[in-house]
Amino acid sequence: xxxxxxxxxxxxxxxxxxxxxxxxLLLRGFEGSLLPSPTGPAEPEAECAEPSIVYVYATDAxxxxxxxxxxxxxxxxxxxxxxxxxLPVCVVPASSFEKRFQVYPALLIRGNVTVPSDYxxxxxxxxxxxxxxxxxxxxxxxxxxxxxxxGGEAFLVVSTAPLTSFPHEQPNLGEILxxxxxxxxxxxxxxxxEALPFKLEVLPAxxxxxxxxxxxxxxxxxxxxxxxxTVREDxxxxxxxxxxxxxxxxxRSPPPILEEGVSLxxxxxxxxxxxxxxxxxxxxxxxxxNTALLLELVKQGKLRVVFVDLVVHPEVAPMHAFTWCLYxxxxxxxLYFNVSSGLYELFLKSTTTSLDDxxxxxxxxxxxxxxxxxxxxxxxxxxxxxxxxxxxxKLGFTGTPTFVFWNxxxxxxxxxEGCLDWDVCIKEEDFVKVLNWLSQAG
Numbered sequence: 001x002x003x004x005x006x007x008x009x010x011x012x013x014x015x016x017x018x019x020x021x022x023x024x025l026l027l028r029g030f031e032g033s034l035l036p037s038p039t040g041p042a043e044p045e046a047e048c049a050e051p052s053i054v055y056v057y058a059t060d061a062x063x064x065x066x067x068x069x070x071x072x073x074x075x076x077x078x079x080x081x082x083x084x085x086x087l088p089v090c091v092v093p094a095s096s097f098e099k100r101f102q103v104y105p106a107l108l109i110r111g112n113v114t115v116p117s118d119y120x121x122x123x124x125x126x127x128x129x130x131x132x133x134x135x136x137x138x139x140x141x142x143x144x145x146x147x148x149x150x151g152g153e154a155f156l157v158v159s160t161a162p163l164t165s166f167p168h169e170q171p172n173l174g175e176i177l178x179x180x181x182x183x184x185x186x187x188x189x190x191x192x193x194e195a196l197p198f199k200l201e202v203l204p205a206x207x208x209x210x211x212x213x214x215x216x217x218x219x220x221x222x223x224x225x226x227x228x229x230t231v232r233e234d235x236x237x238x239x240x241x242x243x244x245x246x247x248x249x250x251x252r253s254p255p256p257i258l259e260e261g262v263s264l265x266x267x268x269x270x271x272x273x274x275x276x277x278x279x280x281x282x283x284x285x286x287x288x289x290n291t292a293l294l295l296e297l298v299k300q301g302k303l304r305v306v307f308v309d310l311v312v313h314p315e316v317a318p319m320h321a322f323t324w325c326l327y328x329x330x331x332x333x334x335l336y337f338n339v340s341s342g343l344y345e346l347f348l349k350s351t352t353t354s355l356d357d358x359x360x361x362x363x364x365x366x367x368x369x370x371x372x373x374x375x376x377x378x379x380x381x382x383x384x385x386x387x388x389x390x391x392x393x394k395l396g397f398t399g400t401p402t403f404v405f406w407n408x409x410x411x412x413x414x415x416x417e418g419c420l421d422w423d424v425c426i427k428e429e430d431f432v433k434v435l436n437w438l439s440q441a442g
Contacts, residue, residue: 048090051111103132152210250413265304
């Protein structure tokens, strides 16, 4: 049965996200197998019409799904303004091509047909080969198992930083990485960075070695040196999270935009940037568990803390604007910290807070005059917070709390995204380990 129009529209949205934004993890669940080396002529045995859609299959199941897969492709291209509804379909076996494709079924366009550039992986002869990722997604949503034309080996490159360990149990890891890299991953091995012939900027990392250039499989697959490949940085972070790793080390300075937050502590000290949202329960638990520790480390000059607004819940924007305006009016980062701590304490008790709550908390630490003057600057600051949050999201910071550690003296950094524990995101012993690691020369 063919996919309905609603499902095709959804599939088109999935593909746009996958091809343009690298949302490959939407593929989780499809299965694949390695195809034996094909032998055959360079052109199809049965001459395909020009123009036409050429559907290359490797298994009987894929052959029987040709009508459903190509009908879905036609409807998707139609939605992109390409009229191919009446274009003939040529169904041929993998053995018809000397060229081996990265994924089967493979989808080709033969002849002079204008296809969106973000759908085309490469051209050869009179053919446009559509991205293997596109073929794999359509096949998956059509209930067809894909086959891989090439094999590879995966390497989990470990880091010495705290909190970055890969979990010991990784069920079906080879299958997961096969879906991501669109190649049959035959083995997965943990290695140190020194085992690779090049230096990686982000650790831990996932890389694949393949004798075939698999970067043509999807726009997010990035070639490294030699025959090694990884995925684009924003997707790499999501891939690590899907494998149970929520922290990674930095070898370059954090984005300068993080300095737009409220700074507490001495300049030059190791810095912790906290990306927070006043209605984030894990932010609240973090404050409750670590307030005394943070203040002590700041007092000792061992840490500088920068509080960065990352609004996930729109209703908190007025509170964030108010606390920043308090800081802007008084220059007191301690006032900002105390009001934020009070708001988080109330949130844990009532699961909701408002600007009125922020004002009541602030009255315990400052005058009504300062509060009124701070409220006057809120509209402009709310707009700035929205822009800041949008800019952070574009950099890949989308969840709270996110912790970014950086030691300018050693050039070492660590990013922790999300919570490591259902109760408290980062505990005191974690702080000790991270600060000790940051102090070591890279």
